[in-house]
Amino acid sequence: MWLMRLRNGCRSLHFRQLCTFKSDNTSLLISAINKDTCHQQFFSIPLIKPLSVGSPTPLFTLPSHSLGLTSSQYLNTFCLLHHPEYPHYNDIPLLTYNPTTQQSLTLPLDPPLPTTTTITWEVRTHFGFDPSTKLHKVLRVKWTESIPQSIPRVINMVCTVLTIGSNMSWREVNHVPPPVDSTKCGIGGKRSVCVNGAIHWLTQYGDSIVAFDLKDENFRLIPLPHDFKKENSAPFRLEFERLVELDGCLALVADVYSGVEADYMLQLWILKDYHNHVWVMKTILFPFRWSDCGQPVPIGTIPTGEILLKPHSLSKSPAWLLFYNTEGHCFKKVEITGLPEWVYLGGPQNIRSISLYGRTSEWGSC
Numbered sequence: 001m002w003l004m005r006l007r008n009g010c011r012s013l014h015f016r017q018l019c020t021f022k023s024d025n026t027s028l029l030i031s032a033i034n035k036d037t038c039h040q041q042f043f044s045i046p047l048i049k050p051l052s053v054g055s056p057t058p059l060f061t062l063p064s065h066s067l068g069l070t071s072s073q074y075l076n077t078f079c080l081l082h083h084p085e086y087p088h089y090n091d092i093p094l095l096t097y098n099p100t101t102q103q104s105l106t107l108p109l110d111p112p113l114p115t116t117t118t119i120t121w122e123v124r125t126h127f128g129f130d131p132s133t134k135l136h137k138v139l140r141v142k143w144t145e146s147i148p149q150s151i152p153r154v155i156n157m158v159c160t161v162l163t164i165g166s167n168m169s170w171r172e173v174n175h176v177p178p179p180v181d182s183t184k185c186g187i188g189g190k191r192s193v194c195v196n197g198a199i200h201w202l203t204q205y206g207d208s209i210v211a212f213d214l215k216d217e218n219f220r221l222i223p224l225p226h227d228f229k230k231e232n233s234a235p236f237r238l239e240f241e242r243l244v245e246l247d248g249c250l251a252l253v254a255d256v257y258s259g260v261e262a263d264y265m266l267q268l269w270i271l272k273d274y275h276n277h278v279w280v281m282k283t284i285l286f287p288f289r290w291s292d293c294g295q296p297v298p299i300g301t302i303p304t305g306e307i308l309l310k311p312h313s314l315s316k317s318p319a320w321l322l323f324y325n326t327e328g329h330c331f332k333k334v335e336i337t338g339l340p341e342w343v344y345l346g347g348p349q350n351i352r353s354i355s356l357y358g359r360t361s362e363w364g365s366c
Contacts, residue, residue, distance in 0.1 A: 026302055026358040028053065028321075029079070029099055030336070032343045032350045033068050040068045040352065043339060044099055047302060051323045056338045059102055069095070073245065074357035075129035075194055080138060082125045094125070094138065096164060099357050110140050110160045110170040119145045121155070126201065128194040130214035136164040137214050139173075139199055161217060175218045193243040195250050196274050200243055202252075209243065209252075225269045225279040228254060246270060247301045252279075263289050268298070284324060287331065296322045300356045310354045319344065319351065 028045040040062045046054040062069060072080040081095040094107040113120055126139040142158040159173035192201040199212045200222070208221040242253050252269040266284040271277070284307075290296070294311030301307055302323075309322040319336040343350050 026356065027099065028336075029059075029071055029074070029353070029355045029357050030056070030339075031068060031071065031352045032339070033352055034340075034342050035350065036342065039063060041340075045336065045338075047308075049304075051304075051306065051332050051334070053321065053334055053336060056336075059099060060097075060104070068352040070191075071353050071355045072125075072127040073192075073194055074099075074355065075127065075136065076131075076134075078136075079355070079357065080125070080127040096136075105164075107138065107162065107164065108168055108170070110162070113142065113144060113158070117147050119147060119149075121145060124192075124201070126192040126194075126199045126212070128192075128197075128199040128212070128214045130197045132197055132215055135214070138162045138164065139212055140170075173217055177219055191242060193245050193250060195245050195248065200250055202241065202243055209250075222271075223277060224252070225281070227281065228252065228267070228269055228279075242297065244298050245300060246298065246307065247305070250274065251298070253297055263291055266290065266297070282326070285329065294320075298324075299354065302356075308356065321354075 026047045028043075028047065030043045030045060031040055032043070033040050042059040042061075043056040044059055045056045048054050069081045070084045072082070077100070078096050078098040081097055094109065096105045096107060097103070120142055122143040124141045126141065127136070128139065129136050138161070140160045142160075144156050144158055145153065146156070157176050159176050160170045161173055162168065162170050192199050194200070194214075197214050199214065200209050202209060207224050209224065211220050211222055212218075213220065241255070244251050244253055246268070250271040252271075254267040254269065255265075264286050266286070268282045268284065269279045270282065272280045286293075286296075296309035297312045298307050299310050305326065307324040307326060309324060311320065319339065321334045321336065323332040323334065325331075
């Protein structure tokens with residue numbers, strides 16, 4: 001099934017329909033690139049009791065672009081599909097997608113900055129939902145430099161916001177942090193997480209998490225845990241360090257840098273008291289060398305409380321998941337089967353994304 005572009009006049013109505021139907025189950029949204037057809041195909045796989053997965057269902061197919069589209073966090077019935085390297089591929093659409101109904105909506109792209117006066121070094125796309133207003137928003141963070149370049153160089157942060165379901169027009173955010181040194185251009189951040197009505201992301205440098213409040217559209221900083229900063233003294237974020245939502249809380253995934261067991265452990269810093277910035281650290285101790293087994297990282301929690309992990313490195317077999325019981329400190333590995341043969345034969349890099357969507361209420365005991 002090919003995704004269709006929708007006329008502007010029916011976008012608002014279609015978006016309301018998009019939000020109407022919710023999934024009664026927790027499922028995986030998986031995408032893979034077919035190298036023979038150059039298409040990206042998306043699949044839904046239900047999580048079933050006890051700690052297993054069902055059969056894949058094909059959802060839709062897109063013409064493949066370089067690196068493929070990536071899926072945002074699932075927020076109140078749907079997710080955002082976008083290119084991870086925008087604006088270098090600025091003709092690729094933004095799509096909101098409801099995996100339950102398989103309905104989609106193509107969003108307008110924000111207008112590019114004039115290339116004669118501005119260099120756009122980096123653009124990040126973030127997706128959020130404000131439970132107080134019931135509004136979804138898309139945030140673009142652009143790191144730019146004026147032409148001609150100044151000495152010393154100055155990198156500016158330009159932000160635009162789109163409220164989905166309204167007139168679908170982009171507007172510039174007024175309250176933007178001041179210019180920063182060019183060495184911190186990576187502050188555009190990694191994949192973001194939306195909790196408590198705010199979008200959060202890690203900067204490439206520094207000791208804070210950037211938060212964008214969706215209701216008032218203001219930026220603020222959340223300090224990283226003191227002990228994390230003391231133990232993780234690297235001047236930049238490592239590739240697998242990331243934010244994730246765990247049981248409704250913002251959490252920071254980090255490696256352990258020293259010690260005999262360092263390669264068998266991951267640290268989870270969970271922001272238990274959001275407003276007072278109280279972090280609680282938990283350690284995942286793997287029964288294998290973490291770096292030798294695909295570097296599994298958390299992608300969320302399931303209704304029974306287990307943390308679900310996926311392989312960060314796809315250099316090994318990518319089609320598996322890891323369930324982690326936080327109380328018993330035990331694991332269950334589950335292979336993902338039933339996908340088309342080309343997913344397994346085409347090499348591990350075929351799988352582009354694995355994310356969670358659906359119901360988050362209790363399943364009951366296994």
